[in-house]
Amino acid sequence: MDTTTKEELWAAVEAFDTDAAELAIAKLLWDIPLSGAVAGVVLPFLAEVGDRWEAGTLSVAHEHFVSDMLRRKLTALSSVPPQQVLDDAAARPPVVLLACPAGERHDMVLLCVALMLRERGVRVLFLGADTPIPAVASAARAARADAVVLAAVRPTAFTARATTLRRLAQDHALYVAGRGADEQTVAEIGATALPADPVRAVVFLVGALMELSGSW
Secondary structure (H helix, E strand, C coil): CCHHHHHHHHHHHHCCCHHHHHHHHHHHHCCCCHHHHHHHHHHHHHHHHHHHHHHCCCCHHHHHHHHHHHHHHHHHHCCCCCHHHHHCCCCCCCEEEEEEECCCCCCHHHHHHHHHHHHCCCEEEEEEEEECHHHHHHHHHHHCCCEEEEECCCCHHHHCCHHHHHHHHHHCEEEEECCCCCHHHHHHHCCEECCCCHHHHHHHHHHHHHHHHCCC
């Protein structure tokens, strides 16, 4: 990440200067493929946002300001249909539903995973933050999802709904991510843990989908 532009970005964020922040992030994302933008710019920036918030140097208002800006930019980056789907419109790509359980509002990294999956030809159904598990199950059935990915920062987001999640895992391959997906929790709900690194998580999930349904 360019140091000068990064400093410009942080100065704009601290001042809540929307125009300057969007100009800086546009410079950082210029002419970079989606996966490169996510891995090289967006994820490191989000990690630093979290570090600054935990250190008390960044307010909740700043965090919301950053999240809104990045969400708009990522949505713009993902506006072009994946080439693999365009080249073979008759093929049915695997369907993956991604959501955060009820009470979990941190969905930016999960959005990055969704966009990188889409870039690889996966059909993505992104429900985002604060989604009740019964709604996840209903949507997964309706969309004939091949896999469901849930992310949370606290184990209780999963364990409080263990019975419902075990039923969900019987109908769809269930993957969990985030700090809440510790070994004990994963075993309790009958899920598979994704790697902590989002880029590796995408590679892992694509490999699992190919084993499940064959190459697409």
